[in-house]
Amino acid sequence: MDDLRTRGLVLVGCGKMGSAMLDGWLRSGFPASSVWVIDPKPGDWLAASGVHLNEGLPERPAMVVVAVKPQVMDTALPGISELGRGDTTFLSVAAGVTIATFEDRLGAGTPVIRAMPNTPAAIGRGITAIACNAAAQSALPDAEALLGAVGQTVRLDGEAQIDAVTALSGSGPAYVFALIEAMAAAGEAEGLPADMAMRLAKATVGGAGQLAEESTEPPGILRRNVTSPNGTTQAGLEVLLSDRDGLGGLIGRTVAAAAARSRELRE
Known part of the structure; x- marks a missing residue:
């Protein structure tokens, strides 16, 4: 988590899931000054939270959390695509968007973690399953710490298990x-x-x-x-x-x- 604090954490989308995660991070003591949020329609609480809201992003943040709906992914990704192909990890909670899709949009070798949370995350009682590509293995502990703000986490053997997770805990x-x-x-x-x-x-x-x-x-x-x-x-x-x-x-x-x-x- 030290790397997240020093290099910065970017949250793209602050709807129900994004808000639940951000609230958990801030309540656990994660500094608001280390968080950049991109959201087209931020609520009043977000503006008063102390995070960097719709401002210029750090040059190489440690992690970008993508919490937008799948249907607006085409709009969201171009604004952060320049952070790909480096050592910034992308953590996605967007249902149905594969790791391969992110690699195609952001560049081969980009560290990508795909997460499947469920709605009890809104009250801190969710459970999230995660899978990643080879480049993101070292970032898994930080991803688990961030997702732990809204409940439990489990590591999958591979992305192929996401469909079963979606059917069991997601639905x-x-x-x-x-x-x-x-x-x-x-x-x-x-x-x-x-x-x-x-x-x-x-x-x-x-x-x-x-x-x-x-x-x-x-x-x-x-x-x-x-x-x-x-x-x-x-x-x-x-x-x-x-x-x-x-x-x-x-x-x-x-x-x-x-x-x-x-x-x-x-x-």
């Missing part, structure tokens, strides 16, 4: 939100007021997720611990985990469909 929050909606609707159907059913569903999923994450026991053991023989939980699980149309098969098909679509979008 995964939507699956969980759908589960909450379904649980709340089921509770309401059993006679609970709608607002109470939703509150119970949200707290149950949130609490169970945190318990699974913090426990030293695997989810299978936690599931068995709460399942009394011939009790209510067992009755419910017999339906949820049925061989015919159970949760395992449904989730498997869900993730497979999302992964297939991710592969289609990059081709």
